[in-house]
Amino acid sequence: MKKDIINESTISFPALSRNESFARSAAAAFAAQTDPTVAEIAAVKTAVSEAVTNSIVHGYRDSSGTVTLVLRLYSDGTLYIAVKDRGSGIADIPQAMQPMFSTAPAEEERSGLGFTVMESFMDRVQVRSTLGKGTTVVMEKRMRSREKCLVGR
Amino acid sequence: MLKIYNDGKRMTAAIYGDIDHHAARELRAAMDEAISRSRPELLVIDMENVGFTDSSGIGLILGRTRAVEAYGGSVLIKNARPDIAAVISVSGLSGLLVKGANSTKGVNV
Ligand SMILES: Nc1ncnc2c1ncn2[C@@H]1O[C@H](COP(=O)(O)OP(=O)(O)OP(=O)(O)O)[C@@H](O)[C@H]1O
Ligand SMILES: [Mg+2]
8 A cells, every 4th residue: 555654744724815825835845855856846736726726716715714734745655635625515526527617707717627737737636525514635646756765775 | 926018019928926816816907907908919928937827827828818819819828837838738728838938948946
């Protein structure tokens, strides 16, 4: 399996749009210990930004609340990221994950591509959601440079 | 932040900083104001100084492309770094990307 957790961090913050950049910077800082490539760091930042923005824009559309970001590094070089909110939840997850599907009003110019972006940059994206209870997006990416450095040991 | 350069019927909109949901609102307002004032035949979006984008950048580009194409104009994107171009490509907008002088420059993390 994924072996042991070698490092872990949990960060919670209020659902404010200015925390989108804070969250992706925190994820990039955590991922830095894997000695990532430029492309890997960009992928992690983009995926975290998508999930956190979704919690802020959709999850807490009609309410306010807290977003939690869990970061874990496994001994096989897998970076685990969970983004959780206790917002509105998603009625139909497969539909929500379809490219160009968005429930946001047109004037907000959401392209409906957030999940597609997450899936194209991460190895695994899993969504759990309960209407009225909230949403958790779990993503994983095998950090190649870490793999190399473990092999080299 | 946004800088606008007008050159005849061409307008260059140079975006500075990260494009995310937080930043997109202001960028959108500033670009729309410049577009409706000059109605450029060609809008060039210069991404040389953009260090990050997510799907909010896709929405920003799509919205401006619609506005410009509505009166017969067109849009190109120049100087997008590889990781920025990778996000834009998810949307199928990669046809707007042109290689600029700086397109092979290294990426700042
Ligand atoms: N955390 C969440 N809480 C509630 N609904 C969500 C959440 N995340 C996603 N959704 C739903 O899934 C849809 C698709 O999300 P996705 O990120 O793919 O597109 P978008 O956010 O609408 O647009 P974009 O991300 O391109 O700006 C959203 O429109 C929303 O209905
Ligand atoms: Mg989204």
